[in-house]
Amino acid sequence: MRSLWMLVAGFMFAGMGVFVKLGASYFTSIELVFYRSLLGVFVTYLAIRHYDLALTTMHWKVHCWRGLAGLSGMLLLFYCITQLPLATAISLNYTWPLFLALFSTLILKEQLHWSLIAAITLGFLGVILLLQPTLQADHWLTGLVGLASGFFAAIAYIKVKQLSNLGESNWCIVFYFTLICALVTGTWLLLTRFSPVTLHSMLLLLGMGATATLGQLALTQAYRTGKILVVGALGYSTVLFASLLGMLIWNEILPLLAWSGMGLIVLGGFLSGYLSHRIVSVAGRG
Template identity: 40%
Template sequence: MMNLFPRLGAGWMLVAGVSFSCMGLLVKFGANYFSSAELVFYRSIVGFIFIGMSVLVEKRSLLTPYWPLHIVRSAAGLISLWLFFYAISHLPLATAITLNYTSPLFLALLLTVIAREKLNPLLLFVLLLGFVGVVFILKPHINDNQWFAALMGLLSGFGAGVSYLVVRTMGQKGEPEWRVVFYFSAFSSVVMALVMFFPLGNAVPQSWQVVKQHLGILVGVGVAATLGQLTMTRAYRLGKTLLVANLAYATIVISAVMGVIFFKEWLSTGAWVGVAIVISSGISASWLTNKRAME
């Protein structure tokens, strides 16, 4: 029976990959009607309501001694999510998601710089190779109007790396994952609500009429993201960590197929080479980081 668990974990990770791909697809559709801030708000509020109901029903305690870490994780996660949604709105879907999935490379780098872990020469090579892959994706396949969005996508990967580092720290201290997700959803909902009520420049939120007209997209973004988080958490709980982490990259492939089907976003051969390099480097960085943690 125990031998079945890794396969179950792999299956749940594939479900998570499909869910996150659907989230990206809906964000891209929603970008025609809503700003990135609005999409982040609706994605966060759905997750907050869902996990909030779970907290009430199961009478879980929200008390935590790790407030500073929750604030850092929530701020880094929110900025990363906001930049990620912006990148999806302005770049081919597979490109935006690949740039966001540079997070394992940034995490390995942060563990070396901040956690003072010894830098393995092989890990350094993998990190450099990963960013060579990013160059393959971006040049010359990104036009002049997309460079800013590409930079935001890459920064979203860095923000995700920071977020994962803090989550890793809280996990080592015994903080449950559901509490981390709850405070992240609550923080994101409040901050994005303020951004929507006090918009910057001409970024005026859409009217309630427009919201009602496209409510399916907004709710779908939140449901897909929440389902992705839940199934990803279960995958890591039931499966082998490295296998599950590697299968996370299925999101990129699924998103590329969706981009072709729905938006006719055909990637060039060079871009696909870059995607393959980033995936290979991310898998290698995850393996080396995990091996280092076990030593």
């Protein structure tokens, strides 16, 4: 039952996507990332003070790489959400486990098994099917942007794993990530312009920040108390919730080919995570 916190996280992250899509009428993707990150800095700083954790770090270089990779992924995801059906954008971003499985062999030197190759191939076959309706709608480039968001997210997760191995706390990792995002996007906006904030648009920003923060807290609770494989599988509930919300709010009815592609992405991603976990467990016992 504790793993079901991941369902809460999935719904919250899909809700964040809704607020991003609604907020695109008032703000650019850079502004949305800035406000999302600014709230994240505030919340994580309060948590660090509450738990009396240290803010000092000796691993600035790794934090910077994690921050820049995560920022790139978030910017591309937010842009993709504003241009494509919500479920399509979320599904393309959720290719990150496929890229992560590849990076684990290239960067972390973990062994690549044929079963893992098959799972990765299955997932990317799903990407091709998902992008077929997108290609027909002349949104091919935007689809590749969504795929790139998954690529950068995988790099960010690699850096998170490195930081965890170096002894950095979860709150510290999230704090520096949101701080880097806020500083980079805030500097860019100071050199360009901020869009005016109205009462309605401010409520959308608060909704985006609240759902993102609650999703992160539920995600943390799920991984802390639940079974990792069950949590990983339930993480794909974000795709389902995004599909349902997209249909309810914008009447985004996807063709059968797109649904098939989404299913293969979810299956390939889950199998990649499952097989990677099994391979690491067997290697550890050996």
